[in-house]
Amino acid sequence: MVATWVLLALLAWPVPATAATVRDSLLNVCMDAKHHKTAPGPEGQLYGQCTPWKDNACCTANTSVQAHQDQSYLYNFNWDHCGIMPEKCKRHFIQDTCLYECSPNLGPWIKPADSSWRKERILHVPLCLEDCEQWWEDCQNAVTCKVNWHKGWNWTTGINQCPRGTSCQKFRYVFRTPADLCERVWSHSYRYTSYRRGSGRCIQMWFSASQENPNVAVARYYAQANTAAVATAPPGSPLSGLLALLPPALLALL
Numbered sequence: 001m002v003a004t005w006v007l008l009a010l011l012a013w014p015v016p017a018t019a020a021t022v023r024d025s026l027l028n029v030c031m032d033a034k035h036h037k038t039a040p041g042p043e044g045q046l047y048g049q050c051t052p053w054k055d056n057a058c059c060t061a062n063t064s065v066q067a068h069q070d071q072s073y074l075y076n077f078n079w080d081h082c083g084i085m086p087e088k089c090k091r092h093f094i095q096d097t098c099l100y101e102c103s104p105n106l107g108p109w110i111k112p113a114d115s116s117w118r119k120e121r122i123l124h125v126p127l128c129l130e131d132c133e134q135w136w137e138d139c140q141n142a143v144t145c146k147v148n149w150h151k152g153w154n155w156t157t158g159i160n161q162c163p164r165g166t167s168c169q170k171f172r173y174v175f176r177t178p179a180d181l182c183e184r185v186w187s188h189s190y191r192y193t194s195y196r197r198g199s200g201r202c203i204q205m206w207f208s209a210s211q212e213n214p215n216v217a218v219a220r221y222y223a224q225a226n227t228a229a230v231a232t233a234p235p236g237s238p239l240s241g242l243l244a245l246l247p248p249a250l251l252a253l254l
Contacts, residue, residue, distance in 0.1 A: 026107035026223040030058035033118035035074060040104035049094045052209045053102035067097040071159060074101075078159050082143040082168035089139035089171075095206040096135075100189075105203070105219035108226055124191040126222075127182055128202035132192050135205075136178035139171045147174055150187040 030036045036058045043061055046054040050064035059067075066072035070079055079085045079093060099106075106122050113121035145162035146152060153160035162168065175181035179192035195202035203215050 024223075026110075026226065027219055028056070028104050029107045029110070030104060031106065031110045031118075031120040031122065033113075033120055035059065035063045035101060043102075046102070049091070049206065050098035050102050052207050052213065053098065053104075054209065056104055056213070057102045058104050059098070059102035063101050064098065067101060068094055076159050077149075078161075081160055081162055082145055085142050086138075089142040092135040092138060092205070096186075099203075099205050103215060105213065105215040108219055108222040122189050124188060126193045126195065126202045127190045128197045128199075128204050129192075129194055130197050131202075131205040132178040132182040132190075136171070136175065136181045139181065142171050143168045144171060144174055145169070147180075147184050148187055149185050 028040055030038060030040055037060065040056050040058050043054050043057040043059065043064070045061040046057060046059070047061065047064040048068050050057075050059060050067055053059065057064075063074065066074045071077070074097075079090055085093075100122070106125060109122045109125045110120050111123045113119060115121070145166040145168045152163055154163045155161075171181065175184065182190045182192045193202050197204055198214070200214075200217050200221055203218055207214055
């Protein structure tokens with residue numbers, strides 16, 4: 001019954017208002033995941049690499065501290081599963097964790113997740129070229145035993161270990177290109193792009209705490225692009241367009 005009223009209400013709105021509503025639902029939001037706040041807000045004490053998000057964050061101060069630990073309680077994930085990860089490489093994974101946990105600007109890429117520990121995930125977030133290239137450059141001599149770090153580990157000790165039959169190799173042999181690393185390490189959470197920082201078309205994995213968050217404008221651009229189809233949908237086909245653009249929270253009611 002709730003689903004019926006949701007659809008009737010949406011279809012009763014003028015198309016431009018509907019597009020604006022769907023667009024705004026993708027902006028300044030936190031995903032429904034293990035450690036995220038329900039809504040973004042200021043966190044003046046964020047730690048280390050997570051500091052840039054202190055003015056408006058989806059993470060707590062405690063989460064930001066744990067993001068810097070080699071074996072934090074966040075996910076019991078061990079960066080050093082094939083030996084000590086070089087600090088210049090680990091820095092990128094910490095920034096990646098801070099972006100995931102703290103950013104309120106990932107709404108256009110939030111999707112439902114089929115997982116016991118989170119209801120939503122990010123998918124195909126367009127990372128800036130420099131971020132992917134530098135991540136691979138600084139990690140090419142680090143060592144790992146797996147391509148996809150989201151699944152397939154041996155968790156018998158409670159901490160991720162290399163599964164039986166795998167061997168530790170340098171990143172440059174496991175991830176042949178920067179695109180391989182960015183796109184495959186976290187199940188296509190990120191997408192490699194040719195867009196550069198400052199283009200307004202790519203998400204920066206990290207930025208200086210002294211500058212305004214550049215990802216706000218990027219999220220707005222993609223939210224607008226994602227909802228443009230609503231405003232241009234031909235007469236007689238509003239339902240299919242709306243269903244494709246509804247946020248996960250509304251889709252769950254259908």
